[in-house]
Amino acid sequence: MEIEIHLAKPEDRKAPNFDKLVFGKIFTPHMFVMKYEEGKGWHSPKIIPFSNIELHPAAIVLHYSQTIFEGMKAYFGVDGKIRLFRPFDHINRLNRSADRMCIPQVDPNFAFEAIKTLVLLDKDWIPKQKGSALYIRPFIFATENTLGVKVSHEYLFMIILSPVGPYYAEGFNPVKIYVTEEYVRACPGGTGEVKTGGNYAASLKAQAVAQQKGYTQVLWLDGKERKYVEEVGSMNIFFYFSDELATPALSGSILPGITRDSVLKLASHLGIPAKERKISIDEVISAIQEGRLKECFGTGTAAVISPVGEICYKDKPYVIGQGQTGELTKKFFDYITGIQYGEREDEFNWTVVL
Numbered sequence: 001m002e003i004e005i006h007l008a009k010p011e012d013r014k015a016p017n018f019d020k021l022v023f024g025k026i027f028t029p030h031m032f033v034m035k036y037e038e039g040k041g042w043h044s045p046k047i048i049p050f051s052n053i054e055l056h057p058a059a060i061v062l063h064y065s066q067t068i069f070e071g072m073k074a075y076f077g078v079d080g081k082i083r084l085f086r087p088f089d090h091i092n093r094l095n096r097s098a099d100r101m102c103i104p105q106v107d108p109n110f111a112f113e114a115i116k117t118l119v120l121l122d123k124d125w126i127p128k129q130k131g132s133a134l135y136i137r138p139f140i141f142a143t144e145n146t147l148g149v150k151v152s153h154e155y156l157f158m159i160i161l162s163p164v165g166p167y168y169a170e171g172f173n174p175v176k177i178y179v180t181e182e183y184v185r186a187c188p189g190g191t192g193e194v195k196t197g198g199n200y201a202a203s204l205k206a207q208a209v210a211q212q213k214g215y216t217q218v219l220w221l222d223g224k225e226r227k228y229v230e231e232v233g234s235m236n237i238f239f240y241f242s243d244e245l246a247t248p249a250l251s252g253s254i255l256p257g258i259t260r261d262s263v264l265k266l267a268s269h270l271g272i273p274a275k276e277r278k279i280s281i282d283e284v285i286s287a288i289q290e291g292r293l294k295e296c297f298g299t300g301t302a303a304v305i306s307p308v309g310e311i312c313y314k315d316k317p318y319v320i321g322q323g324q325t326g327e328l329t330k331k332f333f334d335y336i337t338g339i340q341y342g343e344r345e346d347e348f349n350w351t352v353v354l
């Protein structure tokens with residue numbers, strides 16, 4: 001399929017000054033749009049000037065949330081090259097999310113071409129400072145109009161780009177997280193392991209409570225027993241106990257993060273024992289009290305590697321590593337961002353140079 005390109009006006013294509021970038025507030029001048037109709041399949045891919053879109057008020061996505069998304073980044077390297085980080089892993093995860101949400105799959109090579117064409121067209125909008133990047137948001141949503149609950153026969157696949165700085169206002173400084181026992185994000189058999197808007201909508205109430213109490217994010221427990229740690233609002237979680245690095249095993253309700261997987265692979269490469277296993281909140285709290293929890297950090301495309309300096313459980317704060325960023329956390333951060341910005345050799349073949 002050929003992508004039809006309609007350019008934005010030259011005055012809209014000029015990149016602004018990226019001095020104070022916050023996450024997800026500004027967008028590049030172009031976006032990718034492709035339609036799906038039952039019987040016709042995916043068709044008419046276009047890159048057009050960034051604009052609002054029109055939706056029928058009864059579009060299925062607005063009522064029943066049949067929608068999925070991905071989040072990946074393009075980095076401006078120290079060598080002036082543009083790199084994507086594990087793009088095919090993101091595209092494959094998009095297709096797994098599509099499968100769970102009864103959305104038609106996209107051809108991975110075509111999706112990659114669409115991302116590449118769009119990023120190269122708006123390449124002047126990739127911020128150059130280390131720590132910033134061009135966030136790529138592919139998403140697909142149901143556009144058929146009906147109030148009946150059903151699988152849509154029509155979709156839009158869109159890609160938008162946003163120059164971003166750090167996800168958290170804290171930057172690479174430790175964040176504080178709040179354990180909720182009242183609410184759950186996902187449960188066995190649900191949609192917790194895919195990237196669909198409903199998971200995030202379900203998290204907002206607990207997030208509001210956490211923020212009101214002065215915490216940045218929620219630490220979710222499993223939906224069945226509310227005993228085992230699952231993930232944090234926008235990232236996976238790792239604990240560095242005295243003798244091992246551990247992260248919750250993918251239980252079906254945890255998002256299989258690509259940065260999570262990169263940390264596991266990197267740990268094994270560096271000879272650091274790392275386990276995916278069940279981790280109860282009680283184990284974490286006792287390890288903090290007994291000084292056995294050395295470090296804790298979150299991982300995610302948006303969050304990169306974010307140190308966690310405090311966990312609040314049953315309304316009691318527990319400080320980890322004096323609230324400072326740990327050595328191992330810093331090592332992972334430097335290693336992974338080093339690969340992303342082309343500062344070090346990519347022995348894992350994670351990056352694709354555009």
Ligand code: COI
Nearest residue numbers: 071072234300301302303
């Ligand atoms: C990402 O890390 O890309 C995410 O999808 C988190 C997002 C909800 C900000």
